[in-house]
Amino acid sequence: MADPELLIGEPxxxxxxxxxxxxxxLLESPAQLADWLRLESDRLPEPPPRQLSEADVAAVRAVREHTAAALDAVRNGRRPPNAALRVLADAQAAAPAIRRLDWIGGELAETVARLGDPGARLAAHLADAATTLLTDPAVGRIRQCGAQDCVMLFLPAHPRRQWCSPERCGNRVRVARYYQRHKSTD
Known part of the structure; x- marks a missing residue:
């Protein structure tokens, strides 16, 4: 397998x-989580916490593992595990969302804010993203990368897309095919 690297750009x-x-x-430490959050910063409702703790990493990893378990079940036509749904709901409840009015650009606007410490708000936002994905009708189109040694998931914009990334796995697969074709003709 190629060196592991962060893959972003999917939901x-x-x-x-x-x-x-x-x-x-790739999220074993607060520094690694901070790196990932920097890459995803334009998709987060607020800046990531300045100081991330091991507890923040554990909360994010719990959301990740239970999102993966629920997604695996949904993709295979099964009911998600109760534990997965409970952990996602608990992450959301740990930082309750409130609707409020704010004066923005000379007019009233409704915004949603989460209460709680920054790490809980982060985990809640990621649980919200999981909820959005799991209830999206497009969830049935999510695929695993076609490269033999890759487990990355993606939501193809084009039905012929086979790989998580043309640069990451697509090139490796094409090079391997080329090598096999030319090896057999030698």
Whole structure:
């Protein structure tokens, strides 16, 4: 397998799941979580916490693992495990969302804010992203990368898409095919 690297650009919940390629966890430390959050910052409702703790990493990883379990069940036509649904709901409840009015650009606007400490708000937002993904009708189109040694998931914009990334796995598969074709003709 190629060196593990962060893969972003899919729905946020898939990007989170994709932080665990085979045998590797790309969110083992507060520094690694901070790096991932920087890459995803334009998709977060607020800046990531300045100081991340091991507890924040554990909360995000719990959301990730239970999102993955629920997604696996839904993709295979099964009911998600109760534990997965409970953990996602608990993450959301730990930082309740409130609707409020704010004066923005000279007019009233409704905004949603989460209460609680920054780590709980982060886990709640990621659980919200999981909820959005799991209830989206497009969830049935999510695929696993076609490269033999890759477990990354993606939501194809084009029905012929086979790989998580043309640069990451697509090139490796094409090079391997080329090598096999030319090896057999030698």
């Amino acid at each position: 946020l919940a898939l990007d989170l799941i994709n932080t665990r390629p085979v045998g590797v966890d």
